[in-house]
Amino acid sequence: MRILLISPTMGGLGGIAQHVEELGEKLHERGFEVYYVTSNNTLVLRVRRLANPSFALFAALKVLGEKYDIIHAHNIPSAIPMRLASGRRILTIHGIYSRQVILLHGGAVGRAAGWLERRAIKWADAVTVVSREAAEAYSAMGFEVAHIPNAIDLKKLPSDGIRMGAPQVAYVGRLSREKGVDTLIKAAQLVGRARFIIVGSGPAEEGLRRAAHNLDNVTFLGAMSRWEAQRIIRGSDIFVLPSRAEGLSTALLEAMAMRTPVVATNVGGNVELVSHMKTGLLVEPDSPQQLAEAINTLLDDKELASRMAEEAYSLILREYSWDVVIGKYLELYERVLTY
Numbered sequence: 001m002r003i004l005l006i007s008p009t010m011g012g013l014g015g016i017a018q019h020v021e022e023l024g025e026k027l028h029e030r031g032f033e034v035y036y037v038t039s040n041n042t043l044v045l046r047v048r049r050l051a052n053p054s055f056a057l058f059a060a061l062k063v064l065g066e067k068y069d070i071i072h073a074h075n076i077p078s079a080i081p082m083r084l085a086s087g088r089r090i091l092t093i094h095g096i097y098s099r100q101v102i103l104l105h106g107g108a109v110g111r112a113a114g115w116l117e118r119r120a121i122k123w124a125d126a127v128t129v130v131s132r133e134a135a136e137a138y139s140a141m142g143f144e145v146a147h148i149p150n151a152i153d154l155k156k157l158p159s160d161g162i163r164m165g166a167p168q169v170a171y172v173g174r175l176s177r178e179k180g181v182d183t184l185i186k187a188a189q190l191v192g193r194a195r196f197i198i199v200g201s202g203p204a205e206e207g208l209r210r211a212a213h214n215l216d217n218v219t220f221l222g223a224m225s226r227w228e229a230q231r232i233i234r235g236s237d238i239f240v241l242p243s244r245a246e247g248l249s250t251a252l253l254e255a256m257a258m259r260t261p262v263v264a265t266n267v268g269g270n271v272e273l274v275s276h277m278k279t280g281l282l283v284e285p286d287s288p289q290q291l292a293e294a295i296n297t298l299l300d301d302k303e304l305a306s307r308m309a310e311e312a313y314s315l316i317l318r319e320y321s322w323d324v325v326i327g328k329y330l331e332l333y334e335r336v337l338t339y
Helices: 015-029 051-063 076-084 097-105 107-123 132-140 181-190 205-211 226-234 250-257 288-300 302-319 322-337
Strands: 002-006 033-037 067-074 086-093 126-129 168-172 195-199 218-222 238-241 262-265 281-283
Touching (some): 002 015, 002 051, 015 033, 015 067, 168 181, 226 250, 238 250
Parallel strands (some): 002 033
16 A cells, blocks of 8 residues: 655654654554655745745645555645645644634634635545544534544653753743743743753744743753653653643653653643643643642642653553554545545
């Protein structure tokens, strides 16, 4: 079976990038011919608001007329090249696309994204989403979607951590408005006893660095390899995901798999992974006070933190390892081939 994976990103720290890379590896291990069209091998204009449109254009030119058994596109910009290649089409949406665009770029751009989103879904033979929240949202729009979550390979996680402070609180991910790292910096002002390590880059990085320039307990490490970022999580007392919107965070999955206690906001796919006081602590977005209180709770109550970390690890084993999730994709591939 010839399978084409289309994604604006592959590799690196981003959740979509990691998901596509590991999906390709798992398919290759099972003997499938896997091909890629990503920013790694396709021209992209690295200009604000032009990266995704330029990827869609140049990727479409690249695959025009090419034939595959399965064309598996990830996120809405990949749907345009998906439409122009020949084969059965699967679209995976990481989050609720139009809502994410509205949060980042406002209503006018968001309405255009919503139009493309609806068209893209109709182009696909099957659509999957990575969170139950997204499944409910798209079902409410009248679309049939399948829930197949993000996953991680537990065998690839590091056994040793990097520790730069005691105690240590980590964030790993994109530095953009929807991730809420500005709230984390405000919380750091309220938890002076902890070292806050921020790993990642993005359009909000300069402003975030300015906001934290007087804080001795906040360290920005910039973009790192995935392995080194995982070691930061492994070496931390707490992993924090302060998002305003979220699909299903791979970094959150990794923290739970490495038994690092987690604090996350009560949004999106976070609530599917974090059951409050069971697998972690949930706080409201844009609340530095709540975030600081949750961090202090875990720092003060090691028994609670350890118990929730073990519960989180068990959840990952049951539902979010690649050993479980790859089977769901293979079943979907076989089903669409019989249409």
